[in-house]
Amino acid sequence: MLRHGGRHDIKHNLKNGVSQPVPRHRDVKELLAKKIIRDLTRDDEKNSRPVNHWPFGVSMNTYPTFRRSGTGPAGRRAGRLPSLPIFAAAALWLAAGMPECLGAESKDIGGLISWLLEDGRDLRAIPFPDVLAATTGKKIIPIEPEADRPWLDRLGRVLDKVLADLNSPSQGIHKAGRINEASRFIEDQLRSELNREAGWKCMVPSTAAGEEQRSGYPDLRLVLENGDVVYLDPKLFETDSRNSTLRTFYYEPKTTTNKVHDNARHLLVAIRHNGKTGADLRLLGWELVDVSRICVRLKAEFQASNHDMYQKDNIVAESPQKP
Numbered sequence: 156m157l158r159h160g161g162r163h164d165i166k167h168n169l170k171n172g173v174s175q176p177v178p179r180h181r182d183v184k185e186l187l188a189k190k191i192i193r194d195l196t197r198d199d200e201k202n203s204r205p206v207n208h209w210p211f212g213v214s215m216n217t218y219p220t221f222r223r224s225g226t227g228p229a230g231r232r233a234g235r236l237p238s239l240p241i242f243a244a245a246a247l248w249l250a251a252g253m254p255e256c257l258g259a260e261s262k263d264i265g266g267l268i269s270w271l272l273e274d275g276r277d278l279r280a281i282p283f284p285d286v287l288a289a290t291t292g293k294k295i296i297p298i299e300p301e302a303d304r305p306w307l308d309r310l311g312r313v314l315d316k317v318l319a320d321l322n323s324p325s326q327g328i329h330k331a332g333r334i335n336e337a338s339r340f341i342e343d344q345l346r347s348e349l350n351r352e353a354g355w356k357c358m359v360p361s362t363a364a365g366e367e368q369r370s371g372y373p374d375l376r377l378v379l380e381n382g383d384v385v386y387l388d389p390k391l392f393e394t395d396s397r398n399s400t401l402r403t404f405y406y407e408p409k410t411t412t413n414k415v416h417d418n419a420r421h422l423l424v425a426i427r428h429n430g431k432t433g434a435d436l437r438l439l440g441w442e443l444v445d446v447s448r449i450c451v452r453l454k455a456e457f458q459a460s461n462h463d464m465y466q467k468d469n470i471v472a473e474s475p476q477k478p
Contacts, residue, residue: 168195178269187269194265279452283406286451287415290408294418297447303420306379307443313348314424318438320344329434334391337436341389341426342374354380357387360414371414372406373421384419388446393430394439404451421446 166177177191284295300307321328321344328340349357359367360376373386390403404423423444429437 166191166195280450281453283449283451284447286406286408287421291413291415293415295447296418296420298420298422298445306385309352310349310443311441313345313352314441317341317344317348318426318441322438324434329436331432331436334393334428334430334432334436337428337432338389338391339369341391341438342369345387345389345424346375349375349377360386360416362412362414363416364411368412368414371412372404373414376414376417384417386415386417386419386421386446387424388422389424389426391426391428394427395430402454404449406451423449 178187287293287295298307320326321340326340328337331337331340346357346359349355356378358376359369360373362368373388375387375389377385377387379385392403423446425442425444427439427441429435429439431437
C-alpha cells in the first residue's frame with residue numbers, strides 16, 4: 156500500500172515496481188479488476204518502475220502532496236482533493252502532445268483514464284500556487300500589502316498613466332476589431348511605461364529554451380530595483396461580467412514552454428472596460444489580484460488536430476478525385 160486516495164488506494168508491487176490505483180468500492184467491474192491484477196502481477200522488467208514512482212511515471216520525490224483545510228481563499232475546496240503528485244501527473248500528461256497513439260495495452264493510458272473517472276469531479280478549488288510549484292518547482296510569494304505598499308503604489312501610478320494614454324482616441328487600441336485584440340496594446344503600453352521607471356526592468360518572459368514567447372502565462376516579468384521578480388498577467392474584463400463563471404484564466408503546464416523561472420510574486424492586472432470596441436472603448440479602471448490566493452479547476456479533455464485525424468492510414472473511404 157502506497158497511499159489512500161479519495162476514492163481509491165494506490166497499491167504497489169515491490170517485485171516489479173508497478174503501482175496501480177485500486178477503487179475502494181464493494182463492486183469493481185470485471186474488466187477493470189482483471190486489468191489491475193494483470194498490471195500489478197506482470198514481471199516485464201522493461202515496464203517496471205522504481206518504488207518511488209506513482210502511476211503515470213511521476214516521482215513521489217518530485218512533487219509534494221498537500222492537504223488543505225480551513226475556509227480561506229487557498230483552503231476552500233469542493234470535496235476531498237487528490238494528492239498533488241497525481242494531479243500534476245495528469246495535467247502534464249494531458250498537456251503533452253503525443254506524436255502517435257500509445258496503443259491499447261499501455262498501462263499509463265488505462266491508469267490515467269481510470270483515475271480521471273474516479274477523481275475527475277474532485278479536481279476543483281485547487282490552490283494555484285500548489286499547481287505552479289508542482290509543474291515548475293517555483294513558489295508564488297504572497298503579497299504583503301503593508302511591506303509591499305511602496306512598489307504597489309508605484310505600479311498603481313504607472314497603471315493610471317497607461318489607462319489614461321490608451322483612452323486617447325489616437326491610440327491603436329481603438330482600431331482593434333475585437334476586445335481580445337486590445338490585450339496586446341495594454342501589454343505593450345504597460346511594458347513600455349514600466350521600463351521608464353528608475354531601477355525597474357520589464358520584459359516578456361523567456362521559455363525554458365530561452366526563447367521569448369508572448370502567449371501563455373504569465374505575460375510580463377518585472378524586476379524591481381532590489382532584484383525581486385514580479386510576474387504580471389494583464390486581463391480585460393467587462394464591468395458587468397465580474398461574477399461570470401466562464402473560464403477566463405488558463406494555465407497549460409509544459410516543460411519546454413514554461414515561462415516561470417523564479418520564486419516570485421504573481422499579479423493579475425485586471426482592467427475593467429465598458430464592453431464596447433473601436434472608438435467607443437473605454438478603460439474604466441484597474442485592480443491588482445494576488446495570484447497566490449486564486450484556486451483553479453482542471454478540465455480533463457482529450458483532443459486531436461486535423462493532422463492527427465486526417466492521416467492517410469486513417470482514411471477508409473473518400474470521394475473520387477476531381478479532374
